[in-house]
Amino acid sequence: MPHIDRLFRHAMWLAGNRAEAEDLVQETMVQALQSFHRFTLGTNCRAWLVTILRHVRSNRLRKQDRVIVDSTLEERAANVVPFVPPIPDGLTDEDMLLALREIPVHHQEVILLCDVEEMTYKEIAAALEIPMGTVMSRLHRGRELLRSALVRRGTGPAAIGQGSQGGR
Amino acid sequence: MECRDVRELADSFLSEQLLVETNHDVLRHLETCPACRRDFADRRALREKLRAAFVTADSLGPRPEFAAEMRTRLRASNSRISRRSLLKSWWSLAAGVAAAAGGGLLVRRFDARSTLATLAREAASDHQYCAVKFSLAERPITLEDAGKRYGAPYAALATFEAPAIDDPLQLLERHACVYQGRRFGHLVFRYRGALTSLLVTDGPAPSAPALEAIEARAAVASLPAGRFAGFVVADLDRQHVLRLAQALAAPLSQHLA
Numbered sequence: 001m002p003h004i005d006r007l008f009r010h011a012m013w014l015a016g017n018r019a020e021a022e023d024l025v026q027e028t029m030v031q032a033l034q035s036f037h038r039f040t041l042g043t044n045c046r047a048w049l050v051t052i053l054r055h056v057r058s059n060r061l062r063k064q065d066r067v068i069v070d071s072t073l074e075e076r077a078a079n080v081v082p083f084v085p086p087i088p089d090g091l092t093d094e095d096m097l098l099a100l101r102e103i104p105v106h107h108q109e110v111i112l113l114c115d116v117e118e119m120t121y122k123e124i125a126a127a128l129e130i131p132m133g134t135v136m137s138r139l140h141r142g143r144e145l146l147r148s149a150l151v152r153r154g155t156g157p158a159a160i161g162q163g164s165q166g167g168r
Numbered sequence: 169m170e171c172r173d174v175r176e177l178a179d180s181f182l183s184e185q186l187l188v189e190t191n192h193d194v195l196r197h198l199e200t201c202p203a204c205r206r207d208f209a210d211r212r213a214l215r216e217k218l219r220a221a222f223v224t225a226d227s228l229g230p231r232p233e234f235a236a237e238m239r240t241r242l243r244a245s246n247s248r249i250s251r252r253s254l255l256k257s258w259w260s261l262a263a264g265v266a267a268a269a270g271g272g273l274l275v276r277r278f279d280a281r282s283t284l285a286t287l288a289r290e291a292a293s294d295h296q297y298c299a300v301k302f303s304l305a306e307r308p309i310t311l312e313d314a315g316k317r318y319g320a321p322y323a324a325l326a327t328f329e330a331p332a333i334d335d336p337l338q339l340l341e342r343h344a345c346v347y348q349g350r351r352f353g354h355l356v357f358r359y360r361g362a363l364t365s366l367l368v369t370d371g372p373a374p375s376a377p378a379l380e381a382i383e384a385r386a387a388v389a390s391l392p393a394g395r396f397a398g399f400v401v402a403d404l405d406r407q408h409v410l411r412l413a414q415a416l417a418a419p420l421s422q423h424l425a
Contacts, residue, residue: 043351
């Protein structure tokens with residue numbers, strides 16, 4: 001099962017706890033097996049599994065009546081990304097992941113799907129059920145936010161000078 | 169292209185999502201602009217660092233025994249899936265074996281023929297938009313990359329050498345491209361003065377090379393490519409296209425076997 005490790009990491013990132021992540025991966029694999037006839041051979045298998053994983057999670061959240069964060073509010077907040085200085089050297093893997101956690105969820109997810117899972121814009125749009133233009137704008141803003149978060153981590157709060165120069 | 173334009177395209181460039189011409193424009197600018205080169209290198213390094221952090225973080229990784237446990241659970245849940253859905257699940261892998269065994273051979277042949285005609289139309293369009301017009305929605309990737317992502321046949325196409333035939337066959341380009349969601353291994357040749365495509369995709373392998381009776385600007389011949397469907401597409405006389413398909417069929421099938 002070559003995709004299990006990456007799929008689990010994705011589930012763990014979304015769920016935040018091991019037991020729930022294991023449940024998510026198991027349900028994803030069962031659904032994948034049941035709907036294997038829908039998979040087109042030659043297409044990206046990991047992208048297909050990640051898409052199922054996200055649907056499984058969305059359904060669970062819906063059943064639990066858990067509120068999904070308002071993406072428009074997040075995107076409005078994310079628009080204020082004025083100036084991003086160079087990223088400091090010496091950042092650890094933990095710094096990278098903590099910085100990613102700091103940015104809005106809707107930007108985290110496109111960055112993960114694009115930069116980590118190496119899915120195409122089209123595959124991401126299908127997985128998240130959003131237009132391709134939204135994928136591109138979230139990715140662009142998300143990467144800027146991530147760079148800002150990394151700069152804050154690398155230089156400490158006193159060095160935060162950005163955020164006051166207005167949106168672009 | 170100015171620095172500002174190039175920076176706006178940086179994300180799509182790094183995600184390999186630009187059209188071929190735009191990509192060339194960006195590359196041309198980068199050759200002469202150290203500042204943009206530095207900016208792109210920083211962005212690329214950030215992506216790689218993030219990917220490395222994600223795939224190696226102990227806090228995100230599964231327990232060592234998780235994969236084995238999952239296999240056992242899947243076997244158990246697999247046996248609970250109904251016979252009907254199980255047959256359905258494995259249909260695309262079994263490629264019609266069940267239908268033939270159940271007496272559905274004619275139906276299967278009809279399906280394979282109609283699938284082949286659909287694929288032939290898609291191959292003709294891919295030839296037109298990729299080889300001739302260079303205007304696919306998604307940027308092609310190398311066959312080596314496609315091999316890593318989608319399976320060995322793509323990697324094998326990266327090393328396929330066309331046999332010597334009556335007229336010289338000059339290889340111009342090889343890559344993996346996508347047309348309307350279908351992925352092709354694509355070799356572009358110049359043959360008898362025309363751009364000529366050899367396309368391989370996942371689909372029923374025809375039993376022998378044959379001309380496809382479809383409405384297309386170019387002539388299309390299907391050919392077996394191992395267990396995949398292959399197509400030769402060119403704006404040439406149909407008999408030339410068929411003869412080329414006949415010349416390529418055996419060496420291609422052997423190479424992909």
